[in-house]
Amino acid sequence: MDESPIISATPEPVTKPKRVIGFCNAVIRWTLILLTLLTPLFFLPWTNEVTELNKQLLLFVGAVVAGLAWLGKMLAERRFEYRRTIVNAIILLYVAVYLVSTWLSDNSYLSLMGDFGQEQSSLLAVLSFAMLYFVAINNITTVQMLKKVMGTMVLSGFLVGLFGLLQGIGLFVLPFEFAQTAAFNTVGTAASLGIFMALIVTLCGGLLLSGHDQSSKKSKSEMVMKVFATITAVLGLFIIAALDYWPVTVALLVSSTLTIAYAFIHARSMQKLGGILLPVAALIISLMLLFFRFPVALGYPSEVVPSMKASSNIATQTLREHAFFGSGPGTWIYNYAEYHSPEINKTAFWNVRFDRASTHFFTLLPTIGLLGTLTWLMVLLFLLGSAGRKLLRADERTWHILIGVFSAWSLLLVSKFVYSSTFTLEFMFWLMMALLVVVHKHDFYSVRFERSPRAAMIVSFVFILGVVFSVSSLFVVGQRYMGEVHYTKALAADQTGGNIDEVLNELGKAASLNQNNDVYLRNLAVALLGKSNRLINEPLGLTQDEGESDEDFNGRQRVEAENRLRAASQLTADAVNIAKRATEINPSNVANWSVLGSVYRGLIGTTDGAANWSLESYKTAIEREPNNPTLHTSVGELYMVQANTAAAGLQTEDEEAKAEAQKEVDELLVKAVDSFNKALELKPDHGPAHFSLALALDQQGKLDEAITKMENVVRLNPRDVGVGFQLALLYYRNDQKEEAIRLLESVIQLSPNYANARWYLSAMYDEAGESDLAIAQLEKVLELNPSSELVQQKLAELKGETPAFDDDDLPPPIEGEVVDEGQPAIGQ
DSSP, X not given: OOOOTTTOOOOOOOOOOHHHHHHHHHHHHHHHHHHHHHTTTOOOTTSSSSSHHHHXXXXXXXXXXXXXXXXXXXXXXXXXXXXXXXXXXXXXXXXXXXXXXXXXXXXXXXXXXXXXXXXXXXXXXXXXXXHXXXXXXXXXXXXXXXXXXXXXXXXXXXXXXXXXXXXXXXXXXXOOGGGSSTXXXXXXXXXXXXXXXXXXXXXXXXXXXXXTBTTOOOOHHHHHHHHHHHHHHHHHHHHHHHHOOHHHHHHHHHHHHHHHHHHHHTGGGBSOSGGGHXXXXXXXXXXXXXXXXXXXXXXOOOOOOOOHHXXXXXHHHHHHHSTTTOSOTTOHHHHHHHHOOGGGGGSTTTTOOOSSOSSHHHHHHHHHHHHHHHHHHHHHHHHHHHHHHHHHHOOHHHHHHHHHHHHHHHHHHHHHHHSOOOHHHHHHHHHHHHHHHHHHOOOEEEEXXXXXXXXXXXXXXXXXXXXXXXXXXXXXXXXXHHHHHHHHHHHHHHHTTOOHHHHHHHHHHHXXXXXXXXXXXXXXXXHHHHHHHHXXXXXXXXXXXXXXXXXXXXXXXXXXXXXXXXXXHHHHHHHHHHHHHHHHHOTTOHHHHHHHHHHHHTTTTTSTTHHHHHHHHHHHHHHHOTTOHHHHHHHHHHHHHHHHHHGGGGGOSOHHHHHXXXXXXXXXXXXXHHHHHHHHHXXXXXXXXXXXXXXXXXXXTOHHHHHHHHHHHHHHOTTOHHHHHHHHHHHXXXXXXXXXXXXXXXXXXXXXXXHHHHHHHHHHHHHTTOHHHHHHHHHHHHHHOTTOHHHHHHHHHHTTSSOOOXXXXXXXXXXXXXXXXXXXXXXX
């Protein structure tokens, strides 16, 4: 074994239980190697988030195993030993600040565990990264072990790059549905794949340089490694060029420039110039990519992130309220919802809530605050300065090993300020930071337990505490993971049109296993309300038994209807309680308040006060996302519901009460119009707001303005048959009857099974004297509604089988299905 003094300690001889120590060393060594190999590759198909959550679980288990093995090794050796560097103290301070930020977080559960792509920002992940760092710096003590870890990184990079390349060219080798797209790779986004491959290219350049010192002796294994590193680097450069994403290019440009610069400084110690060819090639390619497009384009999707300006503005506004510790790790999505500019509503991403900023730095700054970001920067600046100075004055052997690690870590450092991050990139950042400390910090502090009983007590206490913490944490993490598995099953059942009871069963299991996840509760509330509505609206489906009297059959139907109503009421009550629970668990999430508002809205007409409760929920949601036009539209629609309820008071003969009712209706309609106009200020092309505003204007007696608004909606949504139907009715009432008929004809072309459109078109044909056309439409309506007595009666009137009633108004609407048959747009 190569015990080079540049990175190894010089332990004093002690009597050791060799088997226990050997076992602990093997566990530590193999855990580090396996984590290095598997973390970039690891994913499992059983969860909704197939990469990040599973990588977090893998890292946590690996960190626990390696950490306990390290403590066990110290107990077996009866010696406490660690590598001394100020970085260790700063990292511990960073973890402490992170812990406080999690405790004060807007969503402590999200900050503690991470969720739905935020696993790398969680306290659980940071604790695991920190444990991995301390295990690595204190147990990688030989050049051989260091090169094994670096070689494993290159192997992992080759496998990741090969799979990513196959995905990019459309060769999908995995059978899973989520893997049948070029957007999927095992690192994360396409851009994060590029950053990772740039890291591997830089590391390969360092490994090739480390073999070109004048004193090194070449072996067959080193030659194989050189060839493999070259192949991997070429693969990485091709992927980087095919991606052609500027943050990747800039990061590679900086790292290759650093490598070349330090190689130039130490040129005398280089045996050949072959080792510098790869960094030079990377530099040239990155420079060319800044000015020219790569001629080969693969199927990688482009990535959309908030702009630098938007990210900095959101960070600034968040820090005004959460200056020192931020809003909490992983909570950037809430900051975005509250502070994003209304200008985003002019883009196709107006209804997307981004969960991270344009860069990792701008994601950290508002979420962990000034103190957290300052300690993070202290770690980076100290390592950058310390390792950079070490490279300037390093001896011949040291700089060849240090340059690759330093340049690779610098690439990841640059990426933090030009791009966001993923779990794999965070893992590599902490691992490379540990390797950097290993290479240029060689001072160990060691104390025997015989000389320091306090050290023995501390290590023993930490070991026992670690065992207890690990077992309990694994139980909690396991429960959370199983909850995610059940949640994924619920989503799959819902997407494939599965039974609602199956969806509810899986969501119930998920919510039971993880009672702190508001997403599970929110979806469970929606599913419960959906089943309640289905119970109320579905036909009873009972058939009269042979010999059963009409009275008995009607009684059985009545009992079934009452049972359904009770069951639906209970489901609705459960939905309300669960939706309220979601807002209590996580009041910062605008989605929870929006869902609670929609649940209360479903109770309007059956529960007193439901409209006001719904309104308050939506107003709370607006406080958390003031620039969301959908929320303002929902508020306006609720005002209209209240106006319709108040309009019932207009039927009284008491003139004073009638006047009061009219005043209330007018006030509510004004509020509704104001809400719709606010939505349109935020998003001028928001179709639902235009549609609802037209209805409100119609109720205010402003028919011409209502028609103008509805015409705008048709232009915005030319395939919306419901909008076309409403506009046709407005045309009719405005005595534009020919336009109404033409529009309804267009609507039924677009949706032939739209019974209500055919029903009203029949009435208009009849009024225009086109009896045959009217009868044809009614016959089609009867096919769609064979049990409708109203349709049968009207058809008999048109055929002259029964006397017709004089009525200048359009007939009342009927129930009918709207089916989009994929026809041309309305009016085309």
